[in-house]
Amino acid sequence: MSTGGLPKSIDLSHHLSDVANARLPSPLKLLAKYAYTPGMIPLAGGMPNPSYFPFSAIHVDALVTNSFAPISLERRQSGTFSWLWNMFGSKEKTVPFAVKKYPDHPGDIDLATTLQYGTAEGSIQLREICQAFTERVYQPAYEDWKVLLHTGNTDGWSRIVTTFTNHGDWILAEEWTYPSALSTVQPWGIKAAPVTVDGEGLSAVDLRKILAGWDEAERGGKRPHVLYTIPVGQNPTGGTLSAQRKQEVYNICVEFDVIIVEDDPYYFLQMPHYVPKETRKTSASPFDTDEDNYLRKLVPSYLKFDWQGRVIRLDTFSKTIAPGVRLGWFTCNPTFAENLLRQGQTSTQAPCGLGQAMVAQLLITWKPDGYIRWLRGLGQQYTDRRDHFIDLLRAKFHTLTSVSEHNFWKGCTVYDAYLETGSPSEKTGAFEKVKCFSFVAPSAGMFIWLKFYFDSHPKFGKKSVETLEMHLWEELAKAEVLVAPGWMFSADQENTPDGKYEGHYRISFSTATFSDMKRGVDIIAEVMKSFLHDD
Template sequence: MSPPAAVDIEVTGVTDTSSMVIPDPLTLDDVKAWRAKTKMPTGVAAMANSDMFKSPACYNKPSAKRWDHILSAEAKARKSSTLKAAAKYLKQPGMISLGGGLPSSEYFPFDHIDIKVPEPPRFSEDEMRKYGKVARAGRHDIRDGTSEYDLEIALNYGQATGSGQMLRFVTEHTEIVHNPPYSDWQCCLTPGSTASWDATLRIFCERGDYIITEEYTFSTALETAHPLGIRAAAVKMDEQGLLPESLDDVLTNWDEKARGARKPYLLYTVPSGQNPTGATQSIERRREVYKVAQKHDLYIVEDEPYYFLQMQPYTRADGPSVPAPSNHKEFLKALIPSFLSIDVDGRVLRLDSFSKVVSPGSRVAWIVASEQIVERFTRHFECSTQNPSGISQLILFKLLDEQWGHSGYLDWLINLRMQYTNRRNTIVQACEKYLPTEVASWTPPTAGMFHWIQVDWKKHPKAIAGESHDAIEEAIFNAATERNVLVSRGSWFKADSTVDEDGMFFRATFAAAPADKITEAIKRFGEALRAEFRLC
């Protein structure tokens, strides 16, 4: 079921991974049969890893490269948790545990949790109220033989990799969608991608290092790095995002003396629906970026919260709409292959998440990387965040595994694709109607939830009079807020604040507001631009 475009790979490995055969991956039809041959660890704090749940096809592939040379001193110093490791003895028959600080489940003040969820394909709020099913999670469902996961397990301490129940689901999902082309990949659950990114910086970087990122990038990613003494070197972008030739230029001409730091090892990129620009890298662009990474031994952090918010092609208000993918195979084929799916070296760390496709408040995400790297993350999480909320994992298990399965989850993602397509169309059509094209321009996004609007600030009357870029950006921003519309200033997302901006941009989000509010907001922003540029 993996996208066919991910199979005919042009990139080549730079070690023993250069000779490889990619077998058929796990498919939706295979999951039930393969699960029958595996065993779910169901005890308190039961140890689990992706090798328990990957199909045999994975092991016919070569192993990932080793990355000892880019691990930080902190990462290398971490040892396994003695208390977490002791949990392996709990599975011995007849074992009476006096060794761990695990509270008895009889002191958990919850007997059961009921959640009402939609039944595919009836996903609307009204349909969920009318046709939705109630899923119950009880205290002793495992003991009673009614489920593989229950409150007795979910409410107690767990392993840093997450529960085996949810780890199995994301492992299968990763193989079905991405089919990594090396054998020793692993998944590890995390309490959100922000926590994943914070750990990434500490595992790969030392204070004073640089990371590489797009010239405009997720502001929180930068704000996480700065207090750790880590700076960002910016790579130029176009409508598809990161430019591989700019990436190559930055690394080829890296001057350690001028920069005051060694050449970077880490690239942070948001390839699909990039925050803030909405840009999406084509498969050709991703292959080109990967080749540059191979050339410079660069490790890629693929932050992909918007991967499944890829949309149908944009059509104008008077044009024909593009129908939804008709089945799961067509949907998966329509997705641009990920960096993980072309990673023949094991040089990609994928940050994946349920935040944008199920619920950000669940605080459940996961990483995918080579076994060596995931082991270092596990050691880090054992002594920090530990694992995502057990209640969140249990609720997601009830929804995604017991109620929907992988097939129903893909139905949900197809639904989201069409919902976001409609929202994108609404905001772009509003821009076509209300924004003054004399000074405003844009490219319709093909993924994500952001619309990036460029403003020709040099045509502003104050620019002609010598006012600065920042002053004019602030004037436009204030003119918009005075008209009760909030858009984000592009300068908030600059990776390198020491470089003067030539362009001026504003980010509009089309994820939350209803269609009529989106249209009204763009109309107000258009009024602000006309007033500021004296186009009225």
């Protein structure tokens, strides 16, 4: 099924910004008509001569695809796997590849092309890889979807904002969301209408409520027609939308003609449920299977439901290869792609050719299944990190486990962490315990979202929760533990609800060593003890 360019149900005049509408095709398009004719004598473009490019050849030592085991750390350290992975883990195993200025075989990636001006679509080789990957992994619901490279999801989102919104518009976003996404829209006078988040992520119920009840006069702006959402490993809350919820959200967006911007950097950091350390030795890992079976276990992208072509998916290599390559891609309908392309032509132009060449040649060397194998290992590594951090929190604090009835985490296994404070009870000898924070194990991503209770703080009621949150944050930083304070992630920076007693911190388990994690959790407990007695 093809959208035939643009789905009829999508009214472009409604969606494209004034800026995008005024954006003419570049004059270079005219030259392009003839530029690729074989035999053409090139006297038009301002391209430097490739013989003056000072890079003659680039040789890379790349890690092999099975560098990381797809089974949990506990299983690797036990039984028959132990010697195997210890041996393997002791030294990096690499595979070499090279990119030369002039290719050995036609079609090979070469530096003469890579280092030249490129088209804003991105290199042919890398686009073809991303196209095949999108087809295989996300299976878009229509045929003529397009893939277009960008220089990372921040660039991608920025281009979407200037292409699809006008100054003063409202957009929709999760009530807790990625701060940079908000920083991108604020200068354009764009306001985010916060949609409630629950244990999975975006609430379909609240989304419908906001759209159906939109009051232009009260809001001072039209009903939003762009939803910015992080559906997997929601940043910062860590939830992941089920297929069912995505279908619900999609249907609502069809009903109210909303474009879904699916910012999905953590898609391949989906994780199994957290199980306590003791049982991980014997529990099976979802990563320990073949490539196709692994892909089947991942939640579907919005693209899979997108029969209308109203989803703009943002993929990035930042979390799966490296952020420094500044590379990712849009997947969307051809009309949207054409407009996003034009926006790129007059700003970033093409992504860096060296980054494109290195990533493309790496993926060619690895082969498609090899990259999926790499992702399986990576998923396990981040799962190990999450599990280890939660083990540490559970070991350091008294934690009670329950299934939440609270709206925010309804149905999730919640860990409530208590600290012993004051002096022991005369009767039982036990210390008084104060409930400090709660969390659920994230289902994807790099972060644990801690909900802090400030109502037992001596200054609660005298100082705002934001002040206490920042005060504790600064105490932690002075004690050499840097976490992210919760207010940064609030889509609604202006309103503080009445009777609020909860603060938040986002804790990343992606980079710290295991011993630093242990030291960090110990420091957090110490700092909190003195914080709770702070007068």
